[in-house]
Amino acid sequence: MGKEKRIVDHIxxxxxxxxxxVFISLRKEYPYPTLVAFYATPxxxxxxxxxxxxxxxxxxxMKNSHVSFILDDxxxxxxxFSTSSVITAFGKASLVAEKDGIEELVAQLKKRHPLIVDFFxxxxxxxxxxxxxxxxxxxxxxxVREYVP
Amino acid sequence: MNxxxxxxxxxxxxxxxxxxxxxxxKALSLGQLMDNGFNVPGGFCITTKVYYDFLTLTGLDKQIxxxxxRKSISEMRWEELWDASLRIRNLFLKTxxxxxxxxxxxxxxxxxxxxxxxVIRSSSLEEDSAKSSFAGLHESYVNIxxxxxxxxxxxxxxxxxxxxxxxxxxxxLGLDVLHSKMAVIVQEFIDGEKSGVAxxxxxxxxxxxxxxxxxxxxxxxxxxxxxxDRWILDRETGRVIxxxxxxxxxxxxxxxxxxxxxxxEKRKIDPGAASSPPLSGEEIGLVFDAVKKSGEIHGGPxxxxxxxxxxxxxxLQSRPVTFVDKDEGEGKIEYYSKKWYLSxxxxxxxxxxxxxxxxxEIVPGMIQEALSLSKMDLQSLSNKSxxxxxxxxxxxVQKWEKTYWDYLIPYAHGFRLFGEVYNDKMKPHDPYEFIxxxxxxxxxxxxxNQLLSEVSRDINENENxxxxxxxxGKTSDSTMNARLEALFKNLGYLDIGTNEKRKLVxxxxxxxxxxxxxxxxxxxxSIASLEKEFLSSFxxxxxxxxxxxxxxxxxxxxxxxxxxxxxxxxxxxxxxxxNEILRRVKSRLPDTIDKELIPSEEMVxxxxxxxxxxxxxxxxSEFDGGPRKVFSRQVKGQPACxxxxxxxxxxxxxxxxxxxxxxxxxxxxxxxxxxMTFAVPLCSGIVERRGGMLVHGAxxxxxxxxxxxxxxPGATEIIQTGNEVTVNGYLGIIIIHDVDVI
Numbered sequence: 001m002g003k004e005k006r007i008v009d010h011i012x013x014x015x016x017x018x019x020x021x022v023f024i025s026l027r028k029e030y031p032y033p034t035l036v037a038f039y040a041t042p043x044x045x046x047x048x049x050x051x052x053x054x055x056x057x058x059x060x061x062m063k064n065s066h067v068s069f070i071l072d073d074x075x076x077x078x079x080x081f082s083t084s085s086v087i088t089a090f091g092k093a094s095l096v097a098e099k100d101g102i103e104e105l106v107a108q109l110k111k112r113h114p115l116i117v118d119f120f121x122x123x124x125x126x127x128x129x130x131x132x133x134x135x136x137x138x139x140x141x142x143x144v145r146e147y148v149p
Numbered sequence: 150m151n152x153x154x155x156x157x158x159x160x161x162x163x164x165x166x167x168x169x170x171x172x173x174x175k176a177l178s179l180g181q182l183m184d185n186g187f188n189v190p191g192g193f194c195i196t197t198k199v200y201y202d203f204l205t206l207t208g209l210d211k212q213i214x215x216x217x218x219r220k221s222i223s224e225m226r227w228e229e230l231w232d233a234s235l236r237i238r239n240l241f242l243k244t245x246x247x248x249x250x251x252x253x254x255x256x257x258x259x260x261x262x263x264x265x266x267x268v269i270r271s272s273s274l275e276e277d278s279a280k281s282s283f284a285g286l287h288e289s290y291v292n293i294x295x296x297x298x299x300x301x302x303x304x305x306x307x308x309x310x311x312x313x314x315x316x317x318x319x320x321x322l323g324l325d326v327l328h329s330k331m332a333v334i335v336q337e338f339i340d341g342e343k344s345g346v347a348x349x350x351x352x353x354x355x356x357x358x359x360x361x362x363x364x365x366x367x368x369x370x371x372x373x374x375x376x377x378d379r380w381i382l383d384r385e386t387g388r389v390i391x392x393x394x395x396x397x398x399x400x401x402x403x404x405x406x407x408x409x410x411x412x413x414e415k416r417k418i419d420p421g422a423a424s425s426p427p428l429s430g431e432e433i434g435l436v437f438d439a440v441k442k443s444g445e446i447h448g449g450p451x452x453x454x455x456x457x458x459x460x461x462x463x464x465l466q467s468r469p470v471t472f473v474d475k476d477e478g479e480g481k482i483e484y485y486s487k488k489w490y491l492s493x494x495x496x497x498x499x500x501x502x503x504x505x506x507x508x509x510e511i512v513p514g515m516i517q518e519a520l521s522l523s524k525m526d527l528q529s530l531s532n533k534s535x536x537x538x539x540x541x542x543x544x545x546v547q548k549w550e551k552t553y554w555d556y557l558i559p560y561a562h563g564f565r566l567f568g569e570v571y572n573d574k575m576k577p578h579d580p581y582e583f584i585x586x587x588x589x590x591x592x593x594x595x596x597x598n599q600l601l602s603e604v605s606r607d608i609n610e611n612e613n614x615x616x617x618x619x620x621x622g623k624t625s626d627s628t629m630n631a632r633l634e635a636l637f638k639n640l641g642y643l644d645i646g647t648n649e650k651r652k653l654v655x656x657x658x659x660x661x662x663x664x665x666x667x668x669x670x671x672x673x674x675s676i677a678s679l680e681k682e683f684l685s686s687f688x689x690x691x692x693x694x695x696x697x698x699x700x701x702x703x704x705x706x707x708x709x710x711x712x713x714x715x716x717x718x719x720x721x722x723x724x725x726x727x728n729e730i731l732r733r734v735k736s737r738l739p740d741t742i743d744k745e746l747i748p749s750e751e752m753v754x755x756x757x758x759x760x761x762x763x764x765x766x767x768x769x770s771e772f773d774g775g776p777r778k779v780f781s782r783q784v785k786g787q788p789a790c791x792x793x794x795x796x797x798x799x800x801x802x803x804x805x806x807x808x809x810x811x812x813x814x815x816x817x818x819x820x821x822x823x824x825m826t827f828a829v830p831l832c833s834g835i836v837e838r839r840g841g842m843l844v845h846g847a848x849x850x851x852x853x854x855x856x857x858x859x860x861x862p863g864a865t866e867i868i869q870t871g872n873e874v875t876v877n878g879y880l881g882i883i884i885i886h887d888v889d890v891i
Binding site for chain 2: 123
């Protein structure tokens with residue numbers, strides 16, 4: 001298996017295994033992290049999550065579309081220095097008021113998180129689609145690679 | 150134990166001590182009685198494994214977890230627990246039993262019970278242990294026939310593991326709520342001619358035992374609808390020490406195709422039976438021997454239910470005695486440790502009886518009390534008489550508050566019972582859909598709001614009248630004066646005594662005229678169709694019951710609001726007394742004192758002693774002293790009325806704050822009661838500390854279709870008047886926008 005495929009598979013596996021991730025928008029000069037339920041497309045080009053209107057991240061994305069998204073598989077033990085990884089996606093986000101054009105993405109998001117379908121269906125909920133420009137993959141604590149989907 | 154051999158169902162006759170974790174306390178006890186030759190109706194136990202499989206195969210386990218994690222259980226008020234319980238019950242109702250489970254239970258019903266009528270009983274793991282009885286907390290269903298009906302009841306018994314009462318009891322005992330499990334007993338139904346309970350030990354005298362008996366089935370005795378005859382016996386010999394005969398009016402009997410909620414009903418007792426003891430001396434001996442022997446088998450005195458059918462004694466259940474509240478009740482025997490929340494579970498018949506008492510005695514009594522107090526001229530009283538009057542009025546308030554808790558709060562179960570039946574029948578997506586059917590807009594508070602709206606419209610149309618009123622406190626139009634006086638009387642909660650206060654009310658009316666609020670008349674049509682659908686879900690022979698239940702639900706729902714108004718009218722008379730005292734001692738009070746917070750006993754001391762300075766109670770805060778370092782910015786509560794709004798907050802701390810509300814503001818308060826809801830038409834959203842879908846704030850929000858979130862801890866402390874707030878009534882979230890650390 002080539003190095004690129006291994007990295008892509010690693011990203012895909014982590015994005016498939018983890019149900020929640022940290023979505024980071026910008027608020028004034030600070031990064032603004034929030035925990036979200038998400039779905040990533042198999043080609044890793046798009047990540048979708050949801051928010052209620054009037055939240056901080058809703059306001060932030062309205063003002064500045066530059067966002068990032070972080071996942072990790074740390075187990076909180078000494079092995080983390082050698083076995084765990086942290087993946088950050090960088091890209092641009094947009095808010096979708098209606099489901100027009102993203103029905104399939106929303107369906108996948110609901111399928112992945114059936115317990116919070118009521119949240120997705122609430123009239124006050126908006127979907128955030130993030131177009132990923134690149135991934136940063138950190139393994140063995142200090143190995144850093146980048147991948148452009 | 151190897152997982153492959155864990156049984157789904159066990160015959161009651163084959164249950165052994167090893168099966169306790171699978172069969173629960175009640176089933177194990179019955180198995181032991183059968184093993185020792187007792188005559189126990191045959192049947193089987195659906196083990197906790199099946200319950201566990203049902204939860205995991207359908208994903209209900211995760212949904213329950215999510216529901217109970219909305220808020221820490223230890224912080225939930227019972228109304229919030231009731232809400233959580235209702236939603237969980239609805240999840241059970243909407244979730245089909247997987248075929249693999251349904252076919253297994255069917256197989257056991259067919260092989261063990263055939264076409265016999267059955268009783269479905271709970272048998273949870275903690276149930277009927279020596280430390281906790283769970284008596285009356287989980288559901289049982291009597292006289293159920295046919296596999297579909299039995300399966301439906303099994304699901305309801307499973308769901309009752311999450312009933313409000315069961316959750317409260319577990320919370321009180323410190324039991325693990327999230328990992329509770331339930332087994333279910335399916336047993337042959339015995340149509341007893343006389344039934345009762347026996348206690349191997351009396352709560353009052355250790356040397357005595359007790360037998361109680363009613364004609365017919367036990368349900369009347371257990372629900373408290375039918376008073377039993379009672380025998381006190383010597384615990385060792387069984388000698389009858391005393392016998393108390395009760396007046397017998399009713400009997401609970403089985404019926405075929407009866408009311409939907411129960412296959413038993415209350416009937417008038419035969420005149421011959423009414424005057425004779427239901428048990429002969431020989432039968433008393435049989436019951437006594439049984440409860441004594443059961444105590445020996447189980448290693449402690451038992452609380453046993455039994456019935457006689459065709460002269461044969463059947464033991465229905467036996468559990469350890471877990472009383473005793475020796476201090477409760479004068480001469481009245483309280484068998485279980487009767488916690489207040491047990492009174493929330495009232496049967497239809499007992500609710501109807503309660504309604505009669507409320508309509509005939511309690512409400513007229515409250516109205517009359519307030520009226521007669523209002524006639525007294527307090528200004529003419531001496532200081533000594535005024536102090537005596539205040540003490541007397543405080544006692545009256547306490548008396549009526551006790552009545553409120555003893556009768557009116559339990560009566561609110563009327564609309565909860567309706568909600569349960571509605572959800573059972575209709576299985577709606579929204580478990581609160583039933584509230585639409587109950588809300589008829591005829592509460593005292595809605596009528597007051599209507600009057601408020603009409604007067605505000607009329608006086609604001611006539612600028613001259615308005616100016617006259619603002620100048621002199623009266624108008625030249627006698628009809629308008631009378632209407633205004635009626636309005637001020639209706640707003641008694643505000644203690645409108647001075648012209649200054651009247652002007653504030655008039656300014657409020659001006660704002661109300663601009664922003665009169667919008668009630669939900671547009672939905673009346675859909676209410677009519679809901680009602681039709683609900684009643685159509687009953688078979689023709691029991692449709693009348695559906696109508697009676699709806700009527701009870703509506704009355705109970707209306708009373709939930711009105712009782713607060715009646716009680717407040719009595720409190721208003723107490724307050725009138727307080728105000729008169731305040732008028733007399735005002736010059737001795739520093740301006741810094743909040744006069745509303747001076748305790749009555751301090752007022753009395755001030756009247757008696759012209760030099761006395763009142764001691765003020767300390768106000769407790771959610772936060773420690775010192776500069777604030779922790780700020781709440783987004784808080785999850787409970788969605789109580791759909792919609793979303795972003796607006797300025799108006800925090801309500803005192804009654805007068807209500808008059809300050811500007812159109813479109815969001816009311817933020819500790820708890821709304823119907824006396825405060827006159828201000829609701831002005832506001833655009835409601836945030837309340839008290840949680841629940843059926844608290845007054847939630848009820849009035851639905852009447853005016855205003856987004857509402859309840860159950861926000863410390864709401865009036867984390868939000869300040871003027872804060873910009875979003876109320877998301879879809880998700881139960883509030884966002885405070887101008888608390889931004891970064």
